[in-house]
Amino acid sequence: MNCTKCKTKAVIGLPRHNAAFCKGCFNGFVHDQVARAIKSEWMFGKEERILVAVSGGKDSLALWDILLKMGYRADALYVDLGIGTYSEQSHAKVTKFAEAVATSHGAKLHLHTVEQEAGAGIKELAQLIHRPTCSTCGTIKRYQFNRVAIEQQYDVMATGHNLDDEAARLLGNVLHWQEEYLDKQGPSLPASVAGFAKKVKPLFRLSERELAAYAVLNRIDYIVEECPMAKGSKMLQYKEVLNRLETESPGTKQTFYWGFLDKQRKKQPMATTMTEKDRAVLHPCASCSQPTTAEVCSYCKMMARAKAHSTS
């Protein structure tokens, strides 16, 4: 198989684009897809300060790498969840990347340790408050990334969500008819009220396989092991189903997710409606001041429950 562009030996075939690329042309393809995502969704400009949420996985490290190489001002935050050796390994991967690549671009790595603040790792915390680990993890990460972005005055927060993540999430929400979540499935969410950072997903045009290939080709040392807490999760099941469909019918995932985005855009300008909706229902949390629909936000409630259980 030869590269579609330069005709040298290809290293990856992309059936959904009816193309194959050598390493150099593939890197060009990836950067072009990210540039198109940033431009089409008005994500950020070259002067803006970006906070990338990094986990040690392929997507978030690839995102940090791509943004730095494209000349963006991108720092990162790693949240240590306290999941035994898994967190130790992922922390080591992030630190290694920061030292080997990010520092030379003048970028900084922030660190938040769950155990230091909550007195327990994510697994123990979830058991204490009787909630699923993945759900507890999501609440903590969302909260901490928003907090750091606001406190450190970043213009925008970027996450490594890829096409597979968004297609799987859309499938899950459609299967359960959770229409209330569909508005927030866009790749660019505005800072709708004071206390919220703008959030963007610059990798939404790239598949999980393409991002893993980018990491391998560019020698990005990421954690290959799956999070032990995620085993058997519904998201993984949805991804497996979508990948079987994709293999049989290339382009299925992008048709599903990008088609959804097209319909949303035609329906109404999402940024306006989301901002209006958020402003109507959100106000500062009585405890921490981050926006919430309740008197006290779910993060503060969760922490209060954890502290009450740990002292009783």
Next chain:
Amino acid sequence: MQVQLSHPARTVEVKGPKKVKDLLRELNLVVEAHLVIKGDDLVTEDEMLYEGDQIEIRPVISGGSQAEVEAKAEQKHPTDSSSTLT
């Protein structure tokens, strides 16, 4: 040839020569969910693999915390209903 697999980590012996796509089919693995690495190099599905090659088949799927699907009945912090990291 020796083929290294993940989730769980293990090594299997497969008889070559064989094309990458045939190896994946033999192991019942979906192309879209895997990368095949020969030595240090990524290879395409039509690449021929031979006895003595060191092969790694790396899964590409990750992520589990999409809170709104996992815990739809719970009241969540409204920052963003998607997971922050992947």
